[in-house]
Amino acid sequence: MTTLQAALSGALIGGLYALMAAGLSVTWGVLRVINLAHFAMILLGAYLTFEIASSWRIDPILTVAVTAPAMFVAGATLQWTFDRLRIAEFTSLLLSFGLLIVAVQVVSNIWSADFQRMTGSVNPYATRSVSLGRLVFPVTTLLAFAFAAVLIAGAHLVMRRTFVGRAMRAFAQDRTIAAAFGIDHGRIGPLVAGCAGASAAIAGMLFALSNALTPATAYEWFGIVFAVVILGGIGHVVGTLAAGVLVGVLSGVVSVLVSPAAAPFVLFSTIVLALLLRPQGLFTAGGTR
Amino acid sequence: MRWRSVVAFPLAIAALATLSLYRETMGFPLFYLGVLTSVLFWTTQATSWNILSGYSGYFSFGQAAYVGVGAYTTAVLYGRHGVNFYLTIPVAAVLCALLAAAIGGLAFRLRSLRGEIFALLTLAVPFILAALARINSTIDGGQGIILAVPPFPAGLGLFQDFLYLISLLLAGAAVWVAYAIQHSRFGWALSAIRDAEDVAEGLGVATFRYKMLAIVASGAIGGVGGSIYALQIGFVTVESVFSLTVPLFVIVMSVLGGRSHWLGPVIGAGLVVLLQDRLSASGLESWRLIVLGAALAVLVVIAPDGLYHRLRAQPWLALAAFAVVTGALWTSGVWGVPLDWILLGALAGAVASIWPRRPRASAPAPAPAVAEPTGTPPAAAGGVLVEARNVAKYFGGVRALADVTLTVREGELVGLVGPNGSGKTTLVSLLAGTLRPTRGSIQVAGRDISGLSPHRVAHAGVARTYQIPRPFGSMTVRDNVAIALMFGRQPLPLAQARRAAEQHIAFVGLSHLAGALPTALNLHQRQLLEIARALATSPRVLLLDEALAGLNPAEIDSAVEVIRRIQRSGTAVVIVEHLLRVVNQLATRVVVLDRGTCLADGDPKTVMSQPEVIRAYLGKRAHA
Numbered sequence: 001m002t003t004l005q006a007a008l009s010g011a012l013i014g015g016l017y018a019l020m021a022a023g024l025s026v027t028w029g030v031l032r033v034i035n036l037a038h039f040a041m042i043l044l045g046a047y048l049t050f051e052i053a054s055s056w057r058i059d060p061i062l063t064v065a066v067t068a069p070a071m072f073v074a075g076a077t078l079q080w081t082f083d084r085l086r087i088a089e090f091t092s093l094l095l096s097f098g099l100l101i102v103a104v105q106v107v108s109n110i111w112s113a114d115f116q117r118m119t120g121s122v123n124p125y126a127t128r129s130v131s132l133g134r135l136v137f138p139v140t141t142l143l144a145f146a147f148a149a150v151l152i153a154g155a156h157l158v159m160r161r162t163f164v165g166r167a168m169r170a171f172a173q174d175r176t177i178a179a180a181f182g183i184d185h186g187r188i189g190p191l192v193a194g195c196a197g198a199s200a201a202i203a204g205m206l207f208a209l210s211n212a213l214t215p216a217t218a219y220e221w222f223g224i225v226f227a228v229v230i231l232g233g234i235g236h237v238v239g240t241l242a243a244g245v246l247v248g249v250l251s252g253v254v255s256v257l258v259s260p261a262a263a264p265f266v267l268f269s270t271i272v273l274a275l276l277l278r279p280q281g282l283f284t285a286g287g288t289r
Numbered sequence: 290m291r292w293r294s295v296v297a298f299p300l301a302i303a304a305l306a307t308l309s310l311y312r313e314t315m316g317f318p319l320f321y322l323g324v325l326t327s328v329l330f331w332t333t334q335a336t337s338w339n340i341l342s343g344y345s346g347y348f349s350f351g352q353a354a355y356v357g358v359g360a361y362t363t364a365v366l367y368g369r370h371g372v373n374f375y376l377t378i379p380v381a382a383v384l385c386a387l388l389a390a391a392i393g394g395l396a397f398r399l400r401s402l403r404g405e406i407f408a409l410l411t412l413a414v415p416f417i418l419a420a421l422a423r424i425n426s427t428i429d430g431g432q433g434i435i436l437a438v439p440p441f442p443a444g445l446g447l448f449q450d451f452l453y454l455i456s457l458l459l460a461g462a463a464v465w466v467a468y469a470i471q472h473s474r475f476g477w478a479l480s481a482i483r484d485a486e487d488v489a490e491g492l493g494v495a496t497f498r499y500k501m502l503a504i505v506a507s508g509a510i511g512g513v514g515g516s517i518y519a520l521q522i523g524f525v526t527v528e529s530v531f532s533l534t535v536p537l538f539v540i541v542m543s544v545l546g547g548r549s550h551w552l553g554p555v556i557g558a559g560l561v562v563l564l565q566d567r568l569s570a571s572g573l574e575s576w577r578l579i580v581l582g583a584a585l586a587v588l589v590v591i592a593p594d595g596l597y598h599r600l601r602a603q604p605w606l607a608l609a610a611f612a613v614v615t616g617a618l619w620t621s622g623v624w625g626v627p628l629d630w631i632l633l634g635a636l637a638g639a640v641a642s643i644w645p646r647r648p649r650a651s652a653p654a655p656a657p658a659v660a661e662p663t664g665t666p667p668a669a670a671g672g673v674l675v676e677a678r679n680v681a682k683y684f685g686g687v688r689a690l691a692d693v694t695l696t697v698r699e700g701e702l703v704g705l706v707g708p709n710g711s712g713k714t715t716l717v718s719l720l721a722g723t724l725r726p727t728r729g730s731i732q733v734a735g736r737d738i739s740g741l742s743p744h745r746v747a748h749a750g751v752a753r754t755y756q757i758p759r760p761f762g763s764m765t766v767r768d769n770v771a772i773a774l775m776f777g778r779q780p781l782p783l784a785q786a787r788r789a790a791e792q793h794i795a796f797v798g799l800s801h802l803a804g805a806l807p808t809a810l811n812l813h814q815r816q817l818l819e820i821a822r823a824l825a826t827s828p829r830v831l832l833l834d835e836a837l838a839g840l841n842p843a844e845i846d847s848a849v850e851v852i853r854r855i856q857r858s859g860t861a862v863v864i865v866e867h868l869l870r871v872v873n874q875l876a877t878r879v880v881v882l883d884r885g886t887c888l889a890d891g892d893p894k895t896v897m898s899q900p901e902v903i904r905a906y907l908g909k910r911a912h913a
Contacts, residue, residue: 034405085590087590089405090348090404090405090408091589091590091593093348093405093408094348094540094544094585094589095585095586095589095590096586097537097540097582097585098541098581098582098583098584098585098586098587098589099582099586100582101537101578101579101581101582101585102578102579102582102583102586104578105575105576105577105578105579105582106579108575109575109579219533222412222416223412223413223416226409226412226413230409259424261420261423261424262420262424264416264417264420265417265420265421265424268413268416268417268420269417271413272395272410272413272414272417275406275409275410276395276396276399
């Protein structure tokens, strides 16, 4: 029973990892930019939620009305800069690594390196839970999973059904040809990166609902989120959700059956194996990207 | 160049050693020695990183793995189990070398390993090791390990002196290794890998072996550095050694200093450590990482090649900036301590040399001197050189080649033609060993090559050119060709290879550009460079993959002349070409491919008049 509980809780937490990873995956797959600053945007989103909800006394979920547009602008501006400077995949990794370090230190200077958590009166969700028979699920993880599922399904539909989505996929496959068919590189890049930024803000809000915040968390996400991106297949949002759930279940079950300390070890070993055996992702059909 | 390794390195180390040995006589403050020790530690780490990541271009985010494993080896063996400290250093080196070999052995075996995947893979390694150390609290007792001061010769002075001297020895050794690698065949191989890996492999460079050597050297040096670092910090925990700031620091240092030169990481380490130390001393501790992260972001954009090359181009400007700023602060003496003055001077020098300015227009190259064609008559077709039998190649479910049989005899010039998508380039890649056949066998000079890696196929006597020329961007035309001679069947040392390269460059008529970088060449010249480079491997058979694509009629005529001379010199040639005029003019035999099968094979006139060939080329109606 505890194993089942752990697996289901893990799956729900996996939704949050998937949401964190989705933006990174899309910007990597479509725009060919490995944006480590995505973690900075999640972190900023989480801290802004904490700050706004605590000082304005509003429902923490409503803070995304402020943080999502802010991170949209941040993501779009960053992408606009990348495009202007003609920054390639690899350089973007280095540049955004620098930006991430700066952002984490700035957060640490403003909010200190200590743990920060919204008080019970500000965050009513933290203490509630839903029970199904003997299984208990905190409301925060249910919320996180629901947000992730809806957003990722929405993103998938947009990519499949709309003109913008088709343009993005064309752009991902061959940007020169796509440009020759009239897809405006200068507009689609910032748009996609902006949406990724907004998703980072939402992921940050969901993280802040259920966790205490410390600046170094940004580095702790690194491993899990990249595992999800790569396992899901770079640029495949639905694959990201599946991979997130898989990773969540795996860490949950290992934590219960072996020890919580063993979870990261199993997880990172999985990433290494995945990178070696299927660098194109577990949930993609053969071809690369 | 030799005097440096024999005289200059020991002299520099001796000079730096006197700072500690005669510290009291010179009145050199102990505090400065601490800063220098830190510079030396980071010099070692950045150099270790640079040997793999700077020279070969495979960026690693996993430097903390070596620091961590090295520090833990010494901490556990010496700190907990009382093993002799000096014995733990080689153990750390071996363990880290093994770790590096494991990472490289896994990663570099991957076909189509991309740089970003390698970077992420190495990013995961320190996390795994840190998690492992946390799980097994039997390793460090769960509380971290305290290291006592080990016994050292009394004549050295204080512990700080000992630490400084041992760090100096290690950093000196690391920099010397980096210097030696850069000035050897090994260094050239790594540069070729950074510029164009599969081209290097195709020219005979054993890329896997050199990458493994580089990662193992990097690991061993990093591990020894970590082992001494354990002593320096005195208290080893998972957090203190497996930290993400290690890769940040080494990457910033190497990018700042310059990655393609052994001196780059040294310059970077000096500047970054001094900056970090001064920021802490000025009470700006919380700004240290902000400044460093921002520096990385800005440098990647404005000076990706680093300080070293800028300094070398304009040493006096930087020196003047340094002298003016440091001198002014020193004489006025209103603010700061000497280290502040030196730092600000060095920063001024760095900014002066990095400051973007317009490059001067280069002088136009002198007129080409065309080499006289050698007048030997075409060699008659001889014994079988290449024999591909029933070769098939599938990409997943897509059939690129089904059952193709092709023989090339000595002295032949075979034209390989066929519509787009008929499998010509696939066949060339199979013959050159870049792809492995799904079925069938390929023999070159009686030797089966279908399982060999491309550099061995190159040694067996197959050379190819690429449809889109891929020169080594960081090397001159002469060195591009010299690489092929340095790693050929009979490897030549650099100086001889450069001399011999002149001959091949003259053969294709590029002598006037021998000292130019590939960016200065037009398409035609680049294609001639491809040919010269391929010829330098002294191939038995040369595969030319659309070497004339995109040329104007005059250029085509000159290229045709070069190809004819190659055939006269006795090398068999397979030419993939769409221009039937050229094929008819040159080829002694024509092979037509269509949708992965061999449609016709014979002398040009007969083949070109066959109805199936006309149909394949011009469509069904044309023949009717």
